[in-house]
Amino acid sequence: MTTQDQITYDPVTFDIIQNALQAVADEMFVAQRKTSMSAIIYEVLDLSTSILDPNGEIAAVGAGIPAFIGVLDKAIHGILEKFPLDTIRPGDLYATNDPYYGGVTHLNDMVLAAPVFSEGRLIAWVSNIAHWNDVGGMVPGSMSSDATEIFQEGVRIPAVKLFEEGRENKAVFDILYVNTRLPDFLRGDLWAGIAGLRIGERRILELVKKYGTDTFEAAVTAFMEHGERRARAALKAMPKGTYTYEEEQDTGQIHKVALTITPDEFIVDLCDNPAQAGSSNSSREGTEIAAQLAFKSFTDQDAPGNGGFFRPLTVKTRPGTIFHVEEPGALGYYSEVEIRLFDLLLRAFAHHFPGVVPAGNFASICGTVVGGPHPETGRHYTIVEPQVGGWGAWQGNDGPSGQFSGFHGETFNCPAEVAEARYGLAVDQVALNAEPGGEGQWRGGKGIDVHYRVRADNNFLSLGYTRSRIPPWGVDGGLDGSTNYVEVIRTDGNRERYSFATNVEVNTGDVIRVVTANGGGFGDPAKRAPEDIARDIRDGYLTPERAREVYGYDA
Structure with a gap:
């Protein structure tokens, strides 16, 4: 040796x-x-x-x-x-x-x-x-x-x-x-x-x-x-104290956090939160991950994200809550709980430490599951697709469009060609979301508007989307973004809107329309440069009518 x-x-x-x-x-x-x-x-x-x-x-x-x-x-x-x-x-x-x-x-x-x-x-x-x-x-x-x-x-x-x-x-x-x-x-x-x-x-x-x-x-x-050392150096430079924040969710529940910053410790207290229920729960360890990601983003983005970096972080939870599920609780949509927490922490930072983080983003995994018999082989297929969306703007910059959330990270959407080759669906449209929302001196990034056309009978759709009622927040006068949802367009023209659903039957010719949110805007819309407004109209990000309504701009 x-x-x-x-x-x-x-x-x-x-x-x-x-x-x-x-x-x-x-x-x-x-x-x-x-x-x-x-x-x-x-x-x-x-x-x-x-x-x-x-x-x-x-x-x-x-x-x-x-x-x-x-x-x-x-x-x-x-x-x-x-x-x-x-x-x-x-x-x-x-x-x-x-x-x-x-x-x-x-x-x-x-x-x-x-x-x-x-x-x-x-x-x-x-x-x-x-x-x-x-x-x-x-x-x-x-x-x-x-x-x-x-x-x-x-x-x-x-x-x-x-x-x-x-x-x-x-x-x-x-x-x-x-x-x-x-x-x-x-x-x-x-x-x-x-x-x-x-x-x-x-x-x-x-x-x-x-x-x-x-x-x-x-x-x-x-x-x-x-x-x-990098984490502790960043911690010492932060203003010390306890900072609280709470946010209403799509369900009407209130999620709460108390952040305490000391010279040696960063404490995330999540004890005062709703009881576990259904399949939207997170394990204690999963909650810690969401806090780790927010802590890393807030303190030192360039430091190594190894085990040593997270030693100053303490996460407090209460067993039996959505952030600390107890057996035999279900966790199928754990990701929506954790991304809501990650987003809550970012919003708390934005509230207490202005200028540190951008406006709100679409902040959902937007998990979409479609499957059934393949129209050509009859063999069962299942497609599992997270979705991209719009990020929030920040001072001097429009938000990026069509990106996964920071929680979901370095991943990609499935190309239409691959989806059509591997699954029993046709991809009729992949476009940016043209809905209003997220306008500001710098506008939020655009979500997507994707149409999957079902090619066989007895298919199914399951999904779990948050930020389906409460949109991404704007900052410093910027407008809130739009919302995430799925719309099933039936062959007879009827439309059904969903945010959470399991085993919705879809059949030949039905269209599954996936819409993800536009991010929040930053700054007073009245201060947006005319050339940027004109470019948004030209690129299809903004209708002339919305330009007149929000910006007072008339081409």
Whole structure:
């Protein structure tokens, strides 16, 4: 074994190792993306990868959904709670999707994790998470707004070994394959995730061989300490005190937060919030992730988002509430609870610390699930689509249009060509949302207006959209944005509007119209430059009538 005086403490070497770990996490991500079967993984990039230290603290992350990255450390903590260290061996590989056993989110999101050993000791973990289109449950797609218990949402995998010392646990694989309506897709997505972990382990061991086990571990520790120093430096520069905020939700419920900033701690208190109900609940760990993302955005965006950075953050919750669901509560639409919290924190920052964050954005995952018999093969298909929307404006800048929320991160919408080739739908329109809302000296970004035409009978639609009644907020005189919703246009011309729904029947010729919100505006609309108003009219962002109404502009 390398002795203590042989450890290289050269900061250049440490920096090389830290950057190499980032490259390894990215390679894991690419490998999983390129070998997955489901478009939500290989096109939308509804996945994330991470390398963690032996205690399960994040050391390096790949691309993908920020809210997923924050799952992986908590998943490792769940595994370590269940499996003592002396039972973990080289060649083990774990799986969990259960929020009550380290899965954190909902049953569709499968976490895979494997330990990495060198010189007989655990030196790291490699882990990934990806959304699987169907894991059983009461409805296709496994996400139901009608669910009241997690048992209704699909197969539960409570942190179990898929491989034990390199030997496949075939029983677990069989359980997974039989509890899905899409076994071929699940099989492909599962093995893609396993392949990503194996590449990560191989690359880490190459690093260790080159630099030594002790130097590798010292580099990871140093990087964690660097993250903590950056967070504490940002914290010291902030105004100290307690700041409260509350916001009405689409349901009429009030979500409340109390933020306390001290020289050493950033406390997010969420104890005074509604009781858990239905499938719109978050695990305690998921709530912590939303707070971590807001904390990172508010304090130091350029610092490494590793385990050390979040050490000054404390999150307080009360069991039995929507932000700390208790078993057997359902979590199918956990994402809407967490994104509402992320948005609430941003709005609290905007209220108490003007100029720090932009105006409100569409702030919903806008999860859209459509499926049924494929019109050409008769085979069951399920499409799971998060949606893009409009971001809020800020001083000197219009908001970006057609982007995923900051909570959803570095992901993409599924191209129309791929959707039409893989699913039983035709994409008749992909356009920016022409509805009014979000005007200001700088206008909010535009949401989208997408039309999916159903090509077979006995299809279904399920969805979960928030900000469907209360629009994104404007700042400093800017107008509020518009709202998120889905409209089903029947062949007889009748229209039905939804924000949450499960198993709405749609048939040949029906159109599923997805509309996402325009972001909030910034500044007095009367101060918008005439040339910008003219450009908005020309580009279809603004009608002449709305220009006269809001801006007093007449072309």
